[in-house]
Amino acid sequence: MKKLQVFADNLWFHESLHFFSGVVMFFIIFKLFGQSGYGLIAFLVSLLIDTDHYLEGLICNRFKISWIFTSYPHIYWQKTGKITLLFHSWELLVIILILGQTFNQQLLSIAIVLPAILHYSIDQIVYSSFRKMSLFQYFFIFRLYHKFNYQILCPRHMDTGN
Numbered sequence: 001m002k003k004l005q006v007f008a009d010n011l012w013f014h015e016s017l018h019f020f021s022g023v024v025m026f027f028i029i030f031k032l033f034g035q036s037g038y039g040l041i042a043f044l045v046s047l048l049i050d051t052d053h054y055l056e057g058l059i060c061n062r063f064k065i066s067w068i069f070t071s072y073p074h075i076y077w078q079k080t081g082k083i084t085l086l087f088h089s090w091e092l093l094v095i096i097l098i099l100g101q102t103f104n105q106q107l108l109s110i111a112i113v114l115p116a117i118l119h120y121s122i123d124q125i126v127y128s129s130f131r132k133m134s135l136f137q138y139f140f141i142f143r144l145y146h147k148f149n150y151q152i153l154c155p156r157h158m159d160t161g162n
């Protein structure tokens with residue numbers, strides 16, 4: 001179990017989980033819809049969901065790109081005291097499905113929502129196990145209710161080890 005903690009502690013190990021889950025999603029969506037374009041979208045969604053950390057981190061670090069390679073996102077969460085995670089919201093998936101239905105883009109919406117469910121599930125398993133993350137963490141409403149407070153939303157962080 002201790003060994004698996006690397007998937008919570010190390011950015012590259014963690015992102016590699018999303019990379020491989022993205023490859024799996026590519027094949028699932030490709031098999032389901034018979035179009036590699038949707039598979040590619042599913043692969044990209046698997047990876048790009050985490051751009052919310054990076055975009056916010058870049059803003060907090062005044063667009064110093066090198067930041068991405070030197071610190072883990074929790075560093076800026078500690079600095080700002082807020083954890084927003086906009087792309088990690090179950091509510092967003094409901095909105096995407098409704099939009100897909102409204103604009104007759106059901107396949108596209110499924111190619112976005114399925115990899116997102118897998119991404120959230122991977123994060124949930126990793127961070128619930130090693131960071132005591134709440135099961136409600138990826139509900140936007142839950143984070144809003146806690147005013148995005150880092151201390152409440154992320155009770156066990158890496159450097160304190162508590």
Ligand SMILES: [Zn+2]
Nearest residue numbers: 049050119123
């Ligand atoms: Zn994530």
